[in-house]
Amino acid sequence: MSADPAEVVSTAAELVPQRWSALPAAWRALKRAPPSAWFGLIVIAIYFGFAILAPVIAPYGEAEIVGGAYDEWGGDYLLGTDQLGRDLLSRLIFGARNTIGIAVLTTSLSFTIGGVLGLFAAILGGWIDQLLARAVDILMAIPQLIFALMLLSIFGSSIINLILIIAVLDSTRVFRLTRAVAMNVVVLDFVEAARLQGEKLGWIMTREILPNILPPLVAEFGLRFCFVFLTIAALSFLGLGIQPPTADWGSMVRENATLINYGDVTPLLPAGCIALLTVAVNFVVDWFLHKTSGLRDEH
Amino acid sequence: MSISERTEQVRPSAGAGETLLEIKDLRIEGQSDERWHAIVKGVDLTLRRGEVLGLIGESGAGKSTIGLAAMGYARPGCRITGGSVRFDGMDLLKIGEEKRRALWGTRIAYVAQSAAASFNPAHKLIGQCVEASVGHRISGEDEAKRTAVDLFRRLRLPDADHIGYRYPHQVSGGQLQRAMTAMAMACRPDLIIFDEPTTALDVTTQIEVLAAIKNVVRQFHTAAIYISHDLAVVAQMADRVMVLRYGELVEEAPTREMLTNPQQPYTKSLWAVRSLRKEEEPGQDQILRVDTVDAAYGVLKVLHGVSIQVPRGRTVAVVGESGSGKSTLARVITGLLPPLSGSISFDGKPLTPRLRNRDKKLLQRIQMIYQMPDTALNPRRRVRDILGRPLEHHLGLTGSARHTRLLELLKMIELDERFLDRFPSELSGGQKQRICIARALAINPELIICDEVTSALDQLVAEEILKLLLRLQKELGVSYLYITHDLATVKAIADEIVVMHQGRVVESGSKTQVLTPPHHAYTELLLSSVPEMDPDWLDSLLARRGMPAAAT
Numbered sequence: 001m002s003a004d005p006a007e008v009v010s011t012a013a014e015l016v017p018q019r020w021s022a023l024p025a026a027w028r029a030l031k032r033a034p035p036s037a038w039f040g041l042i043v044i045a046i047y048f049g050f051a052i053l054a055p056v057i058a059p060y061g062e063a064e065i066v067g068g069a070y071d072e073w074g075g076d077y078l079l080g081t082d083q084l085g086r087d088l089l090s091r092l093i094f095g096a097r098n099t100i101g102i103a104v105l106t107t108s109l110s111f112t113i114g115g116v117l118g119l120f121a122a123i124l125g126g127w128i129d130q131l132l133a134r135a136v137d138i139l140m141a142i143p144q145l146i147f148a149l150m151l152l153s154i155f156g157s158s159i160i161n162l163i164l165i166i167a168v169l170d171s172t173r174v175f176r177l178t179r180a181v182a183m184n185v186v187v188l189d190f191v192e193a194a195r196l197q198g199e200k201l202g203w204i205m206t207r208e209i210l211p212n213i214l215p216p217l218v219a220e221f222g223l224r225f226c227f228v229f230l231t232i233a234a235l236s237f238l239g240l241g242i243q244p245p246t247a248d249w250g251s252m253v254r255e256n257a258t259l260i261n262y263g264d265v266t267p268l269l270p271a272g273c274i275a276l277l278t279v280a281v282n283f284v285v286d287w288f289l290h291k292t293s294g295l296r297d298e299h
Numbered sequence: 300m301s302i303s304e305r306t307e308q309v310r311p312s313a314g315a316g317e318t319l320l321e322i323k324d325l326r327i328e329g330q331s332d333e334r335w336h337a338i339v340k341g342v343d344l345t346l347r348r349g350e351v352l353g354l355i356g357e358s359g360a361g362k363s364t365i366g367l368a369a370m371g372y373a374r375p376g377c378r379i380t381g382g383s384v385r386f387d388g389m390d391l392l393k394i395g396e397e398k399r400r401a402l403w404g405t406r407i408a409y410v411a412q413s414a415a416a417s418f419n420p421a422h423k424l425i426g427q428c429v430e431a432s433v434g435h436r437i438s439g440e441d442e443a444k445r446t447a448v449d450l451f452r453r454l455r456l457p458d459a460d461h462i463g464y465r466y467p468h469q470v471s472g473g474q475l476q477r478a479m480t481a482m483a484m485a486c487r488p489d490l491i492i493f494d495e496p497t498t499a500l501d502v503t504t505q506i507e508v509l510a511a512i513k514n515v516v517r518q519f520h521t522a523a524i525y526i527s528h529d530l531a532v533v534a535q536m537a538d539r540v541m542v543l544r545y546g547e548l549v550e551e552a553p554t555r556e557m558l559t560n561p562q563q564p565y566t567k568s569l570w571a572v573r574s575l576r577k578e579e580e581p582g583q584d585q586i587l588r589v590d591t592v593d594a595a596y597g598v599l600k601v602l603h604g605v606s607i608q609v610p611r612g613r614t615v616a617v618v619g620e621s622g623s624g625k626s627t628l629a630r631v632i633t634g635l636l637p638p639l640s641g642s643i644s645f646d647g648k649p650l651t652p653r654l655r656n657r658d659k660k661l662l663q664r665i666q667m668i669y670q671m672p673d674t675a676l677n678p679r680r681r682v683r684d685i686l687g688r689p690l691e692h693h694l695g696l697t698g699s700a701r702h703t704r705l706l707e708l709l710k711m712i713e714l715d716e717r718f719l720d721r722f723p724s725e726l727s728g729g730q731k732q733r734i735c736i737a738r739a740l741a742i743n744p745e746l747i748i749c750d751e752v753t754s755a756l757d758q759l760v761a762e763e764i765l766k767l768l769l770r771l772q773k774e775l776g777v778s779y780l781y782i783t784h785d786l787a788t789v790k791a792i793a794d795e796i797v798v799m800h801q802g803r804v805v806e807s808g809s810k811t812q813v814l815t816p817p818h819h820a821y822t823e824l825l826l827s828s829v830p831e832m833d834p835d836w837l838d839s840l841l842a843r844r845g846m847p848a849a850a851t
Contacts, residue, residue, distance in 0.1 A: 189675040193738070195654065196633055197689055198662040211679035 033287055040283030047277055051097040058090035063245035070259065073266075080266060083255055091247040092270060098242060099249050100277075102163060103229045109167035110228070111221060114174025119205045121175070122182035133179070136172045144169050145234060152240045162241060166231055170224060177220055181213040215288070222285035226278045233274055249274050319387060319489055319522050320346040320369060326381035327364050327373060327546075338364050338377065339546040348489065349520040353537030353554065355530060355569070357757040358728075361546040362526045366492045369524060370407050371399045387489065404431035408483035412495040414475040418467040425463025428482040437486055450481040453518065454511040473504035477511050484515060491516070491523045497532060501620035501784060502828040509535055509830075510841055528757060530569060531830035534558055535837040542566050554834050568759065570832075575762055575791040577769060579810040582610020582794065586746055586778050587632070592641030594631050601627045603802045604641070607780075609746065614772065614779040616793035618786065618825065624802040625782045629748045632780070633667060646745070663693045666739035670751035672731035676723040683719040686737055693742040708737045712767065729760035733767070740771065749781045753788055765791050786829045790814070798822045 033041075050057060059078075060066050064086060071081040079088040121129040139147075151165045185191065186209065194208050235241030236250030244251065249270035256267040327339040339361045346352050354362045364377060371391030373379050384391040386407065391399060403409075408431075411417040418427060428450075429443035438446065444463070451459035454477040467475055476496055483491050496512065497505040513536060516523050525536045533540055533554075540557045542549040542565070550563045561567050587609040594602040601624045609615045617625045630636040632643060634654030643650040645665070651657045669675035676685055683705065690696040690704055709715060712733040723731055732752060739747050749768070753761035769792065772779065781792055789796060789810075796813040798806040798821065806819040818826065827840060 189669040189671065190677045192635070193667065193669070193675060195635070196662065196665075196667055197692060198657070198659050199692065207680070208677055212677070 029291065036283045037287035040280040040287070043276060043280035044284065047096055047100060047280075050093050051100045054093050054097040058087075058093040060087040060090040062091065062094040062247050064090070079269060082252070088252075088256075088266065088269070091252060092249070092273060094247040095249045095252060095270060096273070098246055099229065099232060099274075102159065102232060102242070103225055106163045106167045106170070106228045106232070107221060107225045109163065110170040110224065111174050111217070113167065114171035114176075115178050115217065116205075117171070118175040118178025119182055119209060121179045122186050123201065123204060123209070129179075132175070136175050139169065139172045145231065148231065148235060149238065149240055152235065157235075157240045157243060159242065159246075162232070162235070166228055166235075170228060170231075174217075174220065174224065178213065178217065181216050182209050185209050185212045219285050219289045222281050222288070226281050229274065229278065317348050318345055319348045319350075320344070321385040322365075322369065322382065323385075324382040325365065325368055325384065326379070327361070327368060327377055328380050329364075329377045331376075335378075337546060339368070341382070342543070342546070342548055344369070344541065346490070346522050346524065348522050350539065351516060351523045351525055351537045353533035353540040354524060354526045354543060355528065355533055355540060356543035356549075357528060357759060359545075360543040362528075362543055363494050364546075365543070366494050366524055366526050367409075369490070369492060370403060370409065372403075401435065404488075405435050405437060405486040406488050407490045408486070408488040408492070410476075410479050410483045410491060410493045410496050412498055414479040414496075415467065415472060415499075417479060418475065420467050423464050423466055424470070424478050428463065428478065428485050431482070432486045435486065443485065447481060447485060450484050450515070451478070453515050454478075454481055455507070455514075456481075471504070473500055473508050476500065476508050480508075480512055480515065484519065484521075487519065487521075489522060491521055493523060493525045493536075495527050498527065498529070502786075502830075503620055503824060505532070505830075506828050506837070506840070509837060512536070513837065529830065530558075531832050531836075534832055534834050535830060542569070558832055558834065575765060575787075577614075577790075577792055577794075579794045580613065581809065582613040584611055585609065586611040586646055587780070588644045589628070589632065590642045590644075592628075592631060592643065593639040594627055594636055595639055596627075596636070600639075601802050602631065602638070605799070605802070605804055606641075607797050607804065607807065609778050609780050610794070611745070611778055612772065612776040613794040614781050614792050615795045615797060616781045616783060616789040617797045617799060618783060618789055619799035620784055620825070622801070623799040625799050626750060627802075628799070629667070629750055629780070629782055632748060633665065659693060663742045664745045665748070666742075666744040666746070667748045668732075668735050668739050668750065668752045671755050672728060672735050673723070673755075675735050676731055678723050680722070681719070682721050682723075682726075682734055685723075685734060686741055689738060689741045704741070708741055711740065711771065712737045727760075728756055729763060732756060732760075732764055736764075736767065736771070740775070740777070743775075744777060746778045746780065749779055751783055752781075754783065754785060761788070762791075768792065786826060798825065 030041075065084055066087050067077055067081045067085045069081065069083050069085050071077050071085070073080045077087050077089070079092070082088055082091065117132055121132045148165055148169055152161060155161045155165070191204060191208050194204050199208075232241050232248075233250030233253075236248045237254045239251075239254070241250055242248035252270040253267050256270075259266050260268075322342065322344040325339055325342045325344070326337065328335040329338040342361075342365060344352070344365070354365065356362050364374070367374060368379060368384060369386075371384055371386075371394075379392060382392075386402070389398070389402075391402075418424070425444055425447050428447040429440060432438050432443040432446070433440050437443075447463055448459055451462055456462050456474055456477055462470065462474070462478075467478075470478065480491075480493075480496070493512065497508050500508060509532065515521075523536075525533060527533045527536075537554050539551070539553050541551045542557075542563070544565055550557070550561065550566050552562075557566070558570075561570055585608045587607075589605060589607045591604045591606050592602055593600065593604060605624070605628060607615065607617070607628075617628060619625045627636065631638050632650075634650075634652065634657055637652040643652070645661075651661070686705055686708055687701055690701050694704075696704055705719065706716060709718060714730065714733060714737075718726070718730070718734075723734070726734065735752075752768075753764050756764060765788065768779065771777065779792070781788075783789060793810050795809050796807065797804055798813065798819065800821045805821045806813055813822065814826070816823075827843075830836060
């Protein structure tokens with residue numbers, strides 16, 4: 001508990017002790033985190049560091065042709081060059097920025113869409129719920145990757161389109177989850193009490209229901225982030241994702257895939273980057289789920 | 300082979316008086332906040348064959364923990380740290396898991412509080428009833444099923460031959476509780492532990508279950524530990540009563556002696572709770588008038604021409620068993636369920652039927668307090684925000700004015716400033732209900748609808764809450780519409796009573812009018828079903844009604 005504030009006068013002053021008590025609590029939780037969660041957190045931190053500082057860290061430019069095609073590892077080019085003679089290490093670093101950036105944006109967008117609509121459906125119920133749920137069913141009936149491929153070939157594969165299409169397709173899953181967990185909270189008496197006080201829909205959504213369904217949503221955010229990441233990589237691999245010359249791990253695998261035939265592991269590097277991040281995110285999500293699910297190991 | 304034949308074969312010499320269960324200096328610890336602390340602090344207990352022992356105490360007194368320990372079992376998060384539990388010569392704590400398992404279900408059985416939560420919804424009743432005897436290879440499946448049907452009949456379940464082939468959701472709560480007793484009885488155990496088996500039931504259903512259990516326990520000469528927080532119920536069932544508090548024995552005596560002459564102050568205070576009475580005062584003008592209201596959920600009609608009136612500054616109690624439509628009436632008044640026909644007027648003006656069309660001023664004047672304080676408070680918000688929000692929303696109070704009012708409210712409900720920054724999970728049940736009361740009172744309403752506000756609380760805590768409600772009514776002149784199924788509460792708080800049955804008002808009037816004969820038939824049933832603190836009450840009542848227990 002926070003220390004007792006002797007004189008609480010303004011609403012701003014009231015908020016302060018709560019925020020102060022939240023930080024040490026988070027730190028205490030971190031200290032008790034298992035090694036897997038720590039590993040995940042550190043990996044994610046390093047990735048984000050690379051993504052943000054890409055121009056500073058990368059030895060060469062993103063699309064800069066610096067050497068011959070398929071140069072060997074070592075020397076000027078730590079990890080060699082690709083089919084056009086661009087430095088692979090630099091492209092890996094810039095790839096982190098592009099791929100992670102897009103994945104974060106897409107996941108946030110899909111959570112905004114799916115979360116808001118899911119809450120609407122749960123609170124309002126009736127025909128609005130039916131309409132939204134059936135629309136989502138229709139979207140989910142078509143395999144996601146094929147649907148995304150189709151939409152991208154119709155609208156063109158710009159980065160904006162990519163983000164929007166994946167976000168909308170992914171938001172169906174978020175909608176389902178949000179609606180399901182919110183349904184359990186909507187029926188509780190405190191929501192009815194808020195309604196009887198004449199509270200508006202926005203208040204009930206954000207203050208009464210959202211804080212109570214946050215844990216599963218945050219966990220889902222981590223998981224969906226991985227899936228979006230993989231979807232983008234898959235689309236790029238198929239040539240409809242992020243377009244050249246922008247560096248992106250998925251397309252980098254495709255561009256260098258032939259090297260595998262010659263016993264060169266270079267194409268596995270971007271694939272490994274994807275795998276490592278996915279594993280790291282899952283470790284953190286696992287820990288978070290375990291912490292908030294209220295399930296404790298007995299004995 | 301029928302049950303009675305087996306009895307003679309298995310236990311030819313089992314007579315009363317022989318000690319069956321002996322617990323000595325039992326110590327149990329429980330884990331919370333990652334620390335171990337004592338729940339049961341050295342309790343001794345002896346039980347002879349054929350004897351029924353009542354365990355009484357508030358929640359947290361360690362009744363259920365002791366009940367389970369009598370089987371040699373500790374719940375997850377609990378550990379038995381000392382003492383011995385001797386059952387028929389064996390120390391259950393020493394014989395090991397395998398041997399204990401062989402005893403459970405066959406010689407020691409357990410009946411849980413919520414049968415609905417304890418039955419597997421995916422299997423038929425009879426399959427679950429024979430599981431123990433078939434699983435322990437005591438009898439073949441066909442024989443076990445015959446035994447089960449026999450028990451269903453003895454427990455007076457309707458259509459005993461076929462009821463076992465229904466799923467748990469297809470029978471009523473009272474029937475399910477009896478089916479669970481049949482399951483416990485299936486192997487003819489020496490000892491049954493009943494853990495509040497009737498707490499979740501209506502008074503009228505409770506009687507049937509009590510009568511059935513008492514009957515079977517007597518017939519089979521089974522020893523039982525009967526756990527309850529309701530003294531009157533224990534008085535009917537038990538030969539001897541133990542009162543527990545904070546994991547320690549307060550007092551132990553034969554039932555009659557305990558009822559007439561309790562020794563300890565704590566026991567006396569438990570006894571006194573039931574005698575809280577309020578002098579009724581006639582009302583002046585009516586603040587709420589409900590006139591021939593019909594209401595329905597979809598096609599299911601729940602209220603049929605209900606009319607009630609609530610006088611200003613008085614309490615009207617709406618009484619009835621579950622399904623009588625009393626909570627629906629509250630939903631109609633609050634506007635959550637607009638009535639099909641009829642009219643409601645509040646303070647002389649017609650009340651807008653739909654909640655969303657009511658203006659803020661009107662919402663402020665009618666408030667509600669719920670049955671379960673756990674679900675009525677948002678677990679993620681602090682007391683400060685829970686109480687502060689209505690002040691801000693309705694009265695526009697902010698900053699220091701809000702803070703002053705918050706302190707004033709806390710004082711009203713007899714809590715202090717330290718509670719402001721707590722989450723609901725950091726409060727006890729009674730404190731939570733106080734916060735709910737403060738939230739309803741925060742914006743000076745004229746009518747408060749109380750929906751079973753004390754039924755989830757322990758008797759002593761409930762009494763405190765009732766006293767608080769009465770005091771606040773006196774100070775603030777607020778009117779209560781008090782919904783309850785508990786007639787002791789009605790006597791304690793009401794000025795007027797409305798009796799509801801199947802969506803209709805069967806009787807209404809001032810408290811004395813309704814509570815003095817002649818009664819309407821249903822009121823009579825309801826009144827006579829409330830257990831009294833007289834060990835002969837159940838037997839004499841059943842004799843009066845001329846039936847062991849009616850089938851529902």
